[in-house]
Amino acid sequence: MPYQNTSLSIEERVEDLLPRMSLEEKVAQMRIFHANIGVKSDEKGKLVLSEKVTEKLKLGIAGIKNPGEHISPLAAAKLNNDLQKYIIKSNRWGIPALFITESYNGVDAEGCTKFGRPITSAASFNPELVNRIWDVVGKEARLRGMHMCHSPEADIVRDPRFGRMSEAFGEDTYLTTQMVVNAIKGVQGNYEGLGNGTHIGAVAKHFAGYGQVLGGSNFAAVEISPRTLIDEIYPPFEAAVKEARTLGIMASHGDLNGVASHGNPELLTGVLRDQWGFDGYVVSDSNDIARLYYFMKVAESPEAAALMGLVAGIDIDLYAEDSYAYLPEMVKKDPSIEKMIDRSVKRVLRTKMILGLFDNPYVDIKKVEKEVRSEASLALAQEADLESIILLKNEGDILPLKKEKQKIALLGPLLDKGTKTAFEEVAGNTITFTAEQGFELTDGNTSVPKMRSTTPDELDKLLDIAKQSDVVILFLGGDEFTSKEAYFNIALGDRATIDPVGAQDELVKRVKAIGKPVIVVLKHRRTLSVNTISEKADAILDGWDLSEFGDSSMAKIIFGEVSPSGKSPVTVPRSIGQLPFHYSMKEINNKKGYLFLEDGPLYPFGFGLSYGKFAYSNLSLSSETMTSTSEITVNVQVTNIGKMKAKEVVQLYLKDEIGSVTRPDKELNGFEKIELNPDESKTVTFTIVPKMLEFTGLKMEKILEPGDYSVMVGTSSKENLTAKFRLEK
Structure with missing residues (x-):
């Protein structure tokens, strides 16, 4: 059939397959269930499925979460090959399923290389290193038969009360963006690794603002000013879409300024698709479409919750039995709903074809033991x-x-x-x-x-x-x-x-x-x-x-x-009473302290000592003025005046001295990790481009505003050399 013809484009294949499918088969491609409801292998390694699972697989399925997570990579690869074979044979059109994992310390499954947590790797201030870590994650996951990863987190985390803090890359927008882009490119094999079967697809999460829950309490409300949302929270997600080409996005558990994220068409369609051009699929977080009714209480019924999620732009329902499962009956009452179903199913089928699953759905068993937990991967972890x-x-x-x-x-x-x-x-x-x-x-x-x-x-x-x-x-x-x-x-x-x-x-x-x-x-x-x-x-x-x-x-x-070379990816407060407390807060936040408490953080963002000792000198700008079409080159000399070879993270911060809206005290806009022998010097160069100076102005539009700017280059957000330039019209 045409959809099986590899000489046709993915779009042509999807357009051929979709009309062949029944409504019930389409809806099956919009649902994911967890393997713990009945996917396992017996003592001889034979696939064992519960009645509940076999019933679900008669029509096909979008995906299954964590099949084989508690067994060895080799056993998991065999299990997932058998499971995929069963799924393909059990539905009329031979549509394969996505097998999905997560990654907080490497692949979250038995027998894979265990890396440090994302916030740990953020402390390296080394995006290239993060890219290599996630490249291993992508390879090891694919070798055990996985295809998608509900990671990385593109959330900004600034409240240490929040229990999931370590799953993200820290408090800073720029650092998080660099880490997220490199994580996604790594796990997806720079996108090329998807179709050739060496890597898996990423699902960046949680869109948007999830890490900003009030009181640091999971599931609590999220209140973010529209300007902060655009300038600080969105950028890692936008880069995940535009630069890293993430295959998936997961919606946020919570609300956003009163609008439940899983029922927010302005967010999931207006921003994500219309503004940024995202063409992958959006998946719900666990049971969160159904929760629009019974938890968020913004839908009048389970059916209304399902429709709200569908209209907002969520393509796949994760786990719920009381949400998208209702769609076939809902279409009977309102046939117009099927157009939205078709839209979502196309995205799911397209993803499966990008991953090559229609053409090569199985794992090469011979590679698993040789390549999972290889010596190179273990060395990389250390x-x-x-x-x-x-x-x-x-x-x-x-x-x-x-x-x-x-x-x-x-x-x-x-x-x-x-x-x-x-x-x-x-x-x-x-x-x-x-x-x-x-x-x-x-x-x-x-x-x-x-x-x-x-x-x-x-x-x-x-x-x-x-x-x-x-x-x-x-x-x-x-x-x-x-x-x-x-x-x-x-x-x-x-x-x-x-x-x-x-x-x-x-x-x-x-x-x-x-x-x-x-x-x-x-x-x-x-x-x-x-x-x-x-x-x-x-x-x-x-x-x-x-x-x-x-x-x-x-x-x-x-x-x-x-020599240690990590730098703090967060601001370390003296007291919980200082929260919210991050280095890039508005300057007006720093005008006074608290009674009976020493001012400032215990340790600032970007701080970290070394066994070397670094002296900064000769900070220079290529020009004292800049326009909307020009750039400024920043040079600084760094010398290791210590007695030991060591690495240093040279950090560039910019400050808008006067703005039409209140501006951050400073913002990280560049960093470079260098290694110097004792008495060795290096000139580190940064380029300031107009986009770095953009912010959301009074009319809620991105602007470049003429005025004076400070350039700060140094060893942390607190200790640096300073120069100035002026942005002219």
């Missing part, structure tokens, strides 16, 4: 760690530690079972390590964890070990229980405070009182107000949530095999 670890404090240059005879205590609630072994492998036989976790932060309940009370005996045991050691390394912060996705009251993950959980501050104070050098290793998935740690520790290394080699990577940094 490389990413080493570029992402942030040195927040290094009093008296206590770090790096020497690999000489001494006793080192590894203590604290974030100590893992393999930490001691990892440190021994890096440090060698001259150092004696003692390891003791001491206490846990919570009871480990995956739904609603409870904070544990630390006993005096638990603390005393750690103190006794510390007294017998020359150096104490404390592993502190938070874990997967203290920061996670919240599902209503049945599974909490957001927090009302951002202080370290439990007795961690008390532990730091008591260990410091012993008089031994104290190094703190932070592991966490949300920003924490680490005031006591910052005051008492001699050195602090911030790792966020590292890869499976995180302890080894941290040891290599501590013992000076590599």
Whole structure:
């Protein structure tokens, strides 16, 4: 049939297939179910499907989430080949299904390379590195039979109360945009990897504003000014569409200034398609079309919710049995609805053809074991760690530690079972390590964890070990229980405070009182107000949530095999009372502080120390004036005046001195990571183009406004050299 003819264009093939399909078959291509309702393999590896699943697959299906996620890559590849074969044979037109995963630490499935979380890799300030990470994600996912990924997150995250903070790339629009574009290009194999079967499609999420939930509470309302929405929240999504060519977009759980995102045609059609030209598919978040009725309460009935989602532009319903399942009956009452169904089904079929699934739907089993978790992929995971670890404090240059005879205590609630072994492998036989976790932060309940009370005996045991050691390394912060996705009251993950959980501050104070050098290793998935740690520790290394080699990577940094080069992708506040608190807030936010609290952040955005020492000099602009058609070249000389080879992230910020609307205090508009030997210098060059100066003006249109601008180039958002230029008409 023509739709099976590879010599025809994808559009021609889709146009041939669609009219052959019944209404019920079309609607089946608009639904995704989770494999946990009955897709598995038995002890012999044979495909086993529940009656519920076989019934669903009679008409075909848009996709299945996470088939084979809990088995090895090879077993998953075999399972998914058998599953795809069954699906193709079970529907009249042999339409294959999309198998879908997610990626928060690499492919979220058994046996794949475990990378650090997105916010961890954002700390590397290295987009090329992120591209390589997600290239591995795309390859490993495709090898196990997956086709789409409900990742990456293009959300801006600025509230550390929010349990999902670590799933995104931080607080800054420009940094997030660079990371999202490179993640999507990587996972999609620069788009070319889709059709040739080497990579998977990305679904950028959550469109739009999801990370801005009020109170940092998942599912809460989202209130964003239209100007902030356009200038700060939209850009990563727009770049995902225009630059990275993402195959999919996921709508946001929440509302946006009172309009439920899953029922927002201005957002999902007007902005996404009409303005940006997006031609992929839009998928709902979990059950969220149905929730327009029973949770958001903006639809009068389940059927009205389904119609609202369809009109808004959502093509695929994720999981729900009480939403798009009603569409066939709804068409009988209103035949005009079928035109919108056809529109969505075309997008789904088109995606499957872009991925080559009609022509080559199966996995090459022979490649799986050889290419998943390859030596190169594992090495990349540690490389990413080493570029992402942030040195927040290094009093008296206590770090790096020497690999000489001494006793080192590894203590604290974030100590893992393999930490001691990892440190021994890096440090060698001259150092004696003692390891003791001491206490846990919570009871480990995956739904609603409870904070544990630390006993005096638990603390005393750690103190006794510390007294017998020359150096104490404390592993502190938070874990997967203290920061996670919240599902209503049945599974909490957001927090009302951002202080370290439990007795961690008390532990730091008591260990410091012993008089031994104290190094703190932070592991966490949300920003924490680490005031006591910052005051008492001699050195602090911030790792966020590292890869499976995180302890080894941290040891290599501590013992000076590599200089730390990560920079903070967020502003670290002193108190939750400072929220909202990000470096690019409007200048008027910085005119005064709070009673009884030191001004400013504990650590600013872009901050990170090094074992090298970098001097900035000779900042120069190619011109002191600029027009709407010209550019300015910025040069700065950076010299490593330290004693160790090291990497530095040179950061460019711009500030509009006077605007017709209140403007951000400064905005990141460029960065470059360089490596310098001791006494080596390099001239780093940035180009300021007119688009960097655009903002949404009084009439809610993008404008270039003549006036004075400051250029700031330096090592963080707080420490930099400054020059000025004027934008003329």
